[in-house]
Structure formats: structure tokens, C-alpha cells
Amino acid sequence: MTSAEQPPPPAARKKTGRRPGGADTRRTVLEAARAEFAARGYEKASMRAIGRAAGVDAALLHHYFGTKDRLFLAALEVPIDPRVVVGQVLAGDRATVGERVAAFVLGLWEQPEVRERMLALLRTAATNEQVAQLMRGFMVSELVGPAAAELGIPQAELRLELMMSQIVGLAMARYVIGVEPLASAAPADLAPLLARTVQGYLAG
Structure with a gap:
């Protein structure tokens, strides 16, 4: 065999197979x-x-992210896990669910890093129908649906979405528009007022 006919050395051969982690x-x-x-x-x-699109086995995705909802959270950089939220705020006495929701929401939004990411996502969804559609599908599947099943009250989905509109409206007025005195009010002053409204939505 001449040198021209010899196969290339192993290092020169093109590697094939799935992308490593x-x-x-x-x-x-x-x-x-x-x-x-x-x-x-x-x-x-x-x-x-x-x-397939990433050139990896689906098993690697499960290794990195576990489930599709967690992959979605990572892909869109959503800083909360809705299923964790449902578990935290709906566990316990339903007579105080509004207090738990208010404490969780204000505690979350008062973290500057989390607030920046949440506001960025809200702004994007407000101006980009593609992102808005994704968020709608995700929230219905992973938050509203499970929470409605857990609540077991009439019009549960509608009540939950009204509650969410209250929270989004609060975020926009307090952190984006900066309406006073709401913008500078202490979380401790806001929590009982927000809790009453949320309790009215979720108490059935």
C-alpha cells in the first residue's frame, strides 16, 4: 500500500456521535x-x-434539567418554580392563604436580582406575542391547573387568574411606574392589604 492509499491517522478522522456534556x-x-x-x-x-435540535440524547436533557417545565424555566430564565409556589402557599389553613401569598409575593419582588428578571420577563411578554403565548401555556399548565385542582373551589381557574392580575398590576405600579405612595410603602404595610384581596379571590 502506498502512502497515498494509507488511511488517515486516528486523530485526523472526523468524530461522530452525540455531543458530550x-x-x-x-x-x-x-x-x-x-x-x-x-x-x-x-x-x-x-x-x-x-x-435532536441540540444534537444530544434526551437523557442528557433529563440529567441537566429533570423535566420539561424546569427546562422551560431555565430557557426563559424564570426565577421561580410555579409548582414550588403552589406547594408553599396552598399548604396549611385556607383561612390564611391570602397572608401566605402576600408574604411570598412581596418577599420575592423585594429581592433586586429576582425583581429585575421578573420585570424583564413581564416587559418582554407585554411587547412580544411569542413570549406571551409561551408564558400563557406554561402558567396554565404548571401553575393555574395544579393550583385550581388543589383549591377545589368554584371558578378556581378564573379566581387564580384574577389573583395573578392583582400581583402583576402591583408589580407594574410599584416597581415600573413608581406610583406613590405605593412605590415607597414598606412591604409590612402592603402585606395585610394585599392579603385581604387575595383571600377574597381564593377563599371560595
């Missing part, structure tokens, strides 16, 4: 997830399709 792989997966969620919506997007 690592920081670059995680970034690629998140980019593929954003594209897949945008193209198909939260409900129809699948871990398998995201894995």
Missing part, C-alpha cells in the same frame, strides 16, 4: 429549547425534539 452543551440545549418552545409552544414542545 459541558457548559457549551448546556448553552446549546437552552438555545434549542428557546427555539423549540417558540416554534411549537409549551404544550407541544418535547424534550426529544429539543434534544
Whole structure:
């Protein structure tokens, strides 16, 4: 065999197979997830399709993120896990659920880093229908649906969405528009007032 006919050395051969794990792989997966969620919506997007687009096995996605909802949270940089929220605020006496919701919401929004990310997401959803559609699908599937089932009250989905509108309105007025005296009010002063409204929505 002449030198021209000899096969290339192993180092020169092109590598094949799935992409290994690592920081670059995680970034690629998140980019593929954003594209897949945008193209198909939260409900129809699948871990398998995201894995194919990223060039990795679906098992690697489960290793990194666990479930589709957690992958969505990471892809859109949502700083809260709705299922954790449901578990925290709906556990315990329903006569004080409004207090727990108010304490959780104000505690969350008063964290500057979390607030910045939440406001960025709200602003994007308000001006980008694609992001708004994704958030609608996700919130209905992962927050409103489970919470409504847990509450077991008439018009549970409507009540929960009214509660969410109250929270979003509070965030916009207090942190974006800066309406006074709301903008400078202490969380301790706001909590009981917000709690009463939320209690009215969720008490049934």
C-alpha cells in the first residue's frame, strides 16, 4: 500500500456521535429549547425534539434539567418554580392563604436580582406575542391547573387568574411606574392589604 492509499491517522478522522456534556452543551440545549418552545409552544414542545435540535440524547436533557417545565424555566430564565409556589402557599389553613401569598409575593419582588428578571420577563411578554403565548401555556399548565385542582373551589381557574392580575398590576405600579405612595410603602404595610384581596379571590 502506498502512502497515498494509507488511511488517515486516528486523530485526523472526523468524530461522530452525540455531543458530550459541558457548559457549551448546556448553552446549546437552552438555545434549542428557546427555539423549540417558540416554534411549537409549551404544550407541544418535547424534550426529544429539543434534544435532536441540540444534537444530544434526551437523557442528557433529563440529567441537566429533570423535566420539561424546569427546562422551560431555565430557557426563559424564570426565577421561580410555579409548582414550588403552589406547594408553599396552598399548604396549611385556607383561612390564611391570602397572608401566605402576600408574604411570598412581596418577599420575592423585594429581592433586586429576582425583581429585575421578573420585570424583564413581564416587559418582554407585554411587547412580544411569542413570549406571551409561551408564558400563557406554561402558567396554565404548571401553575393555574395544579393550583385550581388543589383549591377545589368554584371558578378556581378564573379566581387564580384574577389573583395573578392583582400581583402583576402591583408589580407594574410599584416597581415600573413608581406610583406613590405605593412605590415607597414598606412591604409590612402592603402585606395585610394585599392579603385581604387575595383571600377574597381564593377563599371560595
